[in-house]
Amino acid sequence: xxxxxxxxxxxxxxxxxxxxxxxxxxxxxxxxxxxxxxxxxxxxxxxxxxxxxxxxxxxxxxxxxxxxxxxxxxxxxxxxxxxxxxxxxxxxxxxxxxxxxxxx
Numbered sequence: 001x002x003x004x005x006x007x008x009x010x011x012x013x014x015x016x017x018x019x020x021x022x023x024x025x026x027x028x029x030x031x032x033x034x035x036x037x038x039x040x041x042x043x044x045x046x047x048x049x050x051x052x053x054x055x056x057x058x059x060x061x062x063x064x065x066x067x068x069x070x071x072x073x074x075x076x077x078x079x080x081x082x083x084x085x086x087x088x089x090x091x092x093x094x095x096x097x098x099x100x101x102x103x104x
Contacts, residue, residue, distance in 0.1 A: 008102055016061045017092045021046055021054045026089050029064065029081040037077040055079060063088055 017026050024044040029035055035043075041051050058064045063085030067078045081089070 008099065010099065013095050014088055014092050016057060016063065017088060019054070019057075021050065022058055025051075025054060025058060025079075026063065026081070026085070026092075029079060030086065030089050033081040034067065034078040037079065040079055058085070061085075061088075 017023060021044060025040065028040060028043050032039075037051070040046075041048065044051070046054070055064060055066065059066060063082060065080045065082050067080065069076055069078070
């Protein structure tokens with residue numbers, strides 16, 4: 001059986017998305033994009049620093065884009081899921097579904 005035929009092959013799962021907090025970020029952004037930093041922080045239960053670190057990793061992968069602007073006199077960061085991010089998210093879901101089907 002080749003690696004491509006192995007329904008339990010987990011080697012192609014995207015580690016950038018698969019991290020617990022990044023998974024929550026991607027799931028939320030797949031339904032609400034853009035999200036405001038504070039809103040996203042509350043939804044995934046992260047601290048400012050922890051969320052920033054994980055957002056940077058997703059941004060480096062090209063999965064999200066951060067937009068910094070001012071609303072009135074207050075800074076606001078909006079996080080957008082990119083086209084590549086949505087493709088990666090859909091692929092991750094497909095891979096998880098394949099693993100679950102194989103385990104039935």
